[in-house]
Amino acid sequence: MSFNNVSFGSRSGWRYNWVGLENYQRILFEDVDFVIAAQNFFVSTLLYVPVIIALSVIIAVLLNQKIKGKSFFRLLFFLPVIIMSGELMENISSYGGMAISANRLLLDVIYTIIPSQNVVLWIVSLFELIVQLMWYSAVPILIFLAALQKVGKDMYEAASIDGASPWSAFWKITLPTIYPLVSVCVVFVVVFLANFELNPIIGIILESTYEGSRREGYASAISILYTFVQILLISILYYATRSRKISVR
Structure with missing residues (x-):
């Protein structure tokens, strides 16, 4: 389909007009919406993924400790997985449920405490970013938490007897155990960030499908190019995580 101009008629059905690489040339060299969105996605993902992984490890380690209400906190961090898709997620985003800037009352309270508008906007943007990263960390937290629960307590007890601090135990026992994951x-x-419903590239693909000057062939070409972007990102990050070796000695 990506090498054709595709149209659909109620009587004629699907019609394909071969155009070769015309769709790809138009996407890469004429229309700029996908190229700009892909660049933003590539850079933001390279920055977000290490932060999400680090945040997931920290929260998983904390949830693995003996604390009161452990089950409640685990449910709290896993709750976004339940509501991250579908109509509920779309409505939460549409009505500003994930953005403090949409809540005028809360902004007024913050402005009362901090008069400087630039500082307030910076704090709000930082908090919204943290909320998004926490939202994306739900499944990695569960994966790391499952790995941590398989670590025997006798290893930490032996390390403590040998004089190892909790910080040393984390680097010598905890991290090597969960690092393969x-x-x-x-x-x-x-993959989750790439296919998230609020990703602008997903919107571009859907809009192109129904736009008269683009249609399914153009949207298919975007999808294929977007797949290569994802493969490149996965290859870079996967190699970066696999290349480092952690010794348990």
Whole structure:
């Protein structure tokens, strides 16, 4: 389909007109919406994934400790997985449920405490970014948490007897145990971010499908190019996580 201009008629059905690489040339050299969105996605994903993985490891380690209400906190962090898709997710985003800037009352309270508008906007943007990263960390947290629960307590007890601090135990026992799962989480996070309903590229593909000057052939070419972008991202991040070796000695 990506090498054709595709149209559909109620009587004639699907019609294909061979255009070769015309759709790809138009996407890469004429229309700029996909190229700009792909560049933004590539850079943001390279920055977000390490932060998401690090945040997931920290939260998983904390949830693995003996704390009161452990089951409640685990449910709290896994809750976004339940509502991250479908109509509920779309409505939450549409009505500003994921953005503090949409809540005027809360903004007024913050402005009362911090008069400087630039500082307030910076704090709000930072908090919204943290909320999004927490939202994306739900499944990696569960993966790391499952790995941590398989680590025997006798290993930590032996390390403590030998004089190892909790910080040393983390680097010598905890991290080497869960590190093989980092690559798995990297692949999941990249695919999740790429196919998230609020991703602008997904919107471009859907809009192109129904736009008269583009249609299905153009949208198919975008999808194929977007697939290569994802494969490149996964390859870079997967190699980066696999190339590092952690010794348990």
